[in-house]
Amino acid sequence: MAEVLVVVEQSAGAVKKVTLELLTLAREIGTPVAVVLGGPGAAAPLMDKLGEYGAAKVFTAEHDDLDGYLVAPKAAVLAQLIRDTRPGAVLLAATQEGKEIAGRLAVKLDNGLLTDAVAVSADGVATQVVFAGSTIVKSRVTRGLPLVAVRPNSVTPVATPASPEVVALDVSVPEQAKLARVVDRVAEAKGARPELTEASVVVSGGRGVGSAENFAIVEELADLLGGAVGASRAATDSGFYPHQFQVGQTGKTVSPQLYVAVGISGAIQHRAGMQTSKTIVVVNKDAEAPIFELADFGVVGDLNKVVPQAIEEIRKRR
Amino acid sequence: MNIVVLVKQVPDSGAERSLRTDDNTIDRGSANNVINEMDEYAIEEALRIREAHGGEITILTVGPDKAAESIRKALSMGPDKAVHVLDDAMHGSCAPATSAVIAAALGTLSPDLILCGSESTDGRVQVMPHMLAERLGIAALTGARKLVVDGATLTIERQTEEGYEVVTAATPAVVSVWDTINEPRYPSFKGIMEAKKKPVQTLSLADLGIPTGTVGFAGATSQVVEHSKRPARSAGTKVPDDGTGGVQLVEFLAAEKFV
Ligand SMILES: Cc1cc2nc3c(=O)[nH]c(=O)nc-3n(C[C@H](O)[C@H](O)[C@H](O)COP(=O)(O)OP(=O)(O)OC[C@H]3O[C@@H](n4cnc5c(N)ncnc54)[C@H](O)[C@@H]3O)c2cc1C
Numbered sequence: 129m130a131e132v133l134v135v136v137e138q139s140a141g142a143v144k145k146v147t148l149e150l151l152t153l154a155r156e157i158g159t160p161v162a163v164v165l166g167g168p169g170a171a172a173p174l175m176d177k178l179g180e181y182g183a184a185k186v187f188t189a190e191h192d193d194l195d196g197y198l199v200a201p202k203a204a205v206l207a208q209l210i211r212d213t214r215p216g217a218v219l220l221a222a223t224q225e226g227k228e229i230a231g232r233l234a235v236k237l238d239n240g241l242l243t244d245a246v247a248v249s250a251d252g253v254a255t256q257v258v259f260a261g262s263t264i265v266k267s268r269v270t271r272g273l274p275l276v277a278v279r280p281n282s283v284t285p286v287a288t289p290a291s292p293e294v295v296a297l298d299v300s301v302p303e304q305a306k307l308a309r310v311v312d313r314v315a316e317a318k319g320a321r322p323e324l325t326e327a328s329v330v331v332s333g334g335r336g337v338g339s340a341e342n343f344a345i346v347e348e349l350a351d352l353l354g355g356a357v358g359a360s361r362a363a364t365d366s367g368f369y370p371h372q373f374q375v376g377q378t379g380k381t382v383s384p385q386l387y388v389a390v391g392i393s394g395a396i397q398h399r400a401g402m403q404t405s406k407t408i409v410v411v412n413k414d415a416e417a418p419i420f421e422l423a424d425f426g427v428v429g430d431l432n433k434v435v436p437q438a439i440e441e442i443r444k445r446r
Numbered sequence: 447m448n449i450v451v452l453v454k455q456v457p458d459s460g461a462e463r464s465l466r467t468d469d470n471t472i473d474r475g476s477a478n479n480v481i482n483e484m485d486e487y488a489i490e491e492a493l494r495i496r497e498a499h500g501g502e503i504t505i506l507t508v509g510p511d512k513a514a515e516s517i518r519k520a521l522s523m524g525p526d527k528a529v530h531v532l533d534d535a536m537h538g539s540c541a542p543a544t545s546a547v548i549a550a551a552l553g554t555l556s557p558d559l560i561l562c563g564s565e566s567t568d569g570r571v572q573v574m575p576h577m578l579a580e581r582l583g584i585a586a587l588t589g590a591r592k593l594v595v596d597g598a599t600l601t602i603e604r605q606t607e608e609g610y611e612v613v614t615a616a617t618p619a620v621v622s623v624w625d626t627i628n629e630p631r632y633p634s635f636k637g638i639m640e641a642k643k644k645p646v647q648t649l650s651l652a653d654l655g656i657p658t659g660t661v662g663f664a665g666a667t668s669q670v671v672e673h674s675k676r677p678a679r680s681a682g683t684k685v686p687d688d689g690t691g692g693v694q695l696v697e698f699l700a701a702e703k704f705v
């Protein structure tokens with residue numbers, strides 16, 4: 129079977145969940161081969177996890193330049209690797225970085241690309257859900273190899289232990305790729321909650337939550353369910369919650385097992401970011417709110433009563 | 447500073463959108479077409495830079511006839527002039543082909559700074575700035591929530607999952623912005639009147655020296671095989687809160703094994 133190259137994403141020295149999903153998907157369409165790109169020492173802490181999820185081989189590219197500039201150096205190294213090894217397909221995460229790398233690879237290799245896929249079949253046909261979740265599109269790359277960015281939470285990661293062969297690549301980054309220099313990385317407190325796009329539970333609050341202070345009940349419910357906190361644009365624009373947690377058309381796209389929408393009306397632009405969630409639960413005082421059309425379970429009522437009662441009930445059951 | 451802002455016309459994301467059944471392209475005929483929202487933030491950022499540092503702002507759009515309306519709307523916010531690449535052969539173009547056309551048009555304008563939105567609300571591809579940077583051999587600073595111009599040095603803050611990165615490059619460069627960067631102004635009446643007289647240059651693919659066979663369906667690097675409407679979710683249980691709504695909600699979550 130042809131090798132399927134999986135571009136590894138990591139966060140704080142750990143393999144991101146989306147990469148495990150990509151390895152699982154790669155196994156269905158070929159032989160999974162991981163490639164780690166980062167500063168010196170980036171690969172070692174990731175090896176066990178990559179093996180556990182079935183990587184048959186791991187290419188490691190470690191160099192300060194891969195860490196010190198925006199995606200261009202990574203794209204340069206990957207393009208060379210793809211030319212040298214001619215894999216059957218290349219899978220990346222449909223994150224900001226993954227899509228940016230894919231875009232550069234498409235130009236460098238004169239290759240088509242598909243972004244935001246939720247599935248990829250063995251013959252390279254990718255499924256995408258577009259227009260606020262209303263339309264399903266099946267597409268294929270017609271020039272070059274399937275180069276596909278896959279949305280987080282599209283596949284359930286399954287461990288299949290392997291002992292990967294490790295191949296260290298010689299890295300030399302052309303000057304042309306060193307134009308956008310990262311001069312600082314600043315961590316912003318996000319607490320112990322899972323990353324929004326990777327979380328299996330997301331609890332989001334909207335304008336109906338009423339204030340920044342009152343978002344505490346949204347956070348509390350999220351914490352009890354082990355989830356991440358999201359917000360509608362009305363809530364972020366009103367300053368109730370920071371912008372990076374916005375879900376929707378111009379925010380994050382999430383696809384968790386459980387999405388809880390509290391005080392959110394369900395505008396089409398919000399639905400664009402959460403419509404593919406598996407189970408949807410709603411609390412809204414307006415029985416006509418369009419968000420109820422998506423709900424597997426909805427309570428028509430005041431969130432200030434319903435949510436605290438739910439929190440108390442979950443506590444009781446522990 | 448010579449600034450070019452990339453503006454794409456898209457079908458309104460707040461309305462029903464669909465693909466054409468004949469050729470799987472976006473149905474622009476029946477849609478209410480608007481400026482890609484993110485691009486308004488790019489225009490606003492350009493105006494602020496011109497106010498602070500002087501210079502000239504050109505709107506660049508690659509799109510069909512109808513896109514002319516969006517160009518006038520963009521000009522009414524304050525930019526000086528526009529270039530509209532208009533060619534029927536573009537219909538069905540993929541992102542890499544579109545990037546080649548935009549790159550060629552940028553070549554005729556020699557900008558110091560190219561501003562664009564972080565993503566378009568129709569395709570949501572988020573790839574254009576890096577494709578352009580790759581083609582033009584210049585830097586791409588993407589996903590800016592803040593942009594500082596200091597002579598020929600550009601510095602952005604880029605939101606990441608862990609926090610933010612500070613990234614810097616020399617001009618010429620392409621910078622893409624998120625909607626957190628500013629609050630776009632509304633066009634004034636004066637702006638709307640003036641926009642009618644601002645120069646809009648229309649270029650064809652031949653003007654740019656691009657063979658028609660490299661774009662459109664003929665030059666596409668990917669292909670939509672089929673599309674279908676996603677079945678609507680069947681609405682589930684909806685209960686009025688009779689004083690036990692919170693408990694019932696948890697009962698549902700427990701039955702679904704989330705609690
Ligand atoms: C180009 C574009 C992009 C956009 N992108 C996004 C995006 O990415 N994400 C996004 O979310 N929006 C986006 N929007 C905005 C979107 O159109 C809506 O305006 C927004 O989603 C509304 O947020 P909301 O549901 O919180 O507020 P509202 O629509 O005001 O709804 C508030 C809801 O709370 C309910 N409520 C009020 N009080 C209570 C209470 N005490 N108890 C229970 N329920 C209560 C009300 O019944 C109402 O249904 C975008 C818009 C445009 C034009």
Ligand SMILES: Nc1ncnc2c1ncn2[C@@H]1O[C@H](COP(=O)(O)O)[C@@H](O)[C@H]1O
Nearest residue numbers: 452453508562563565566571572573574
């Ligand atoms: N046809 C086009 N004409 C002008 N600008 C475009 C076009 N396509 C994309 N862009 C610009 O590139 C940005 C990112 O688009 P995309 O990569 O399609 O998500 C948009 O916000 C626009 O600023």
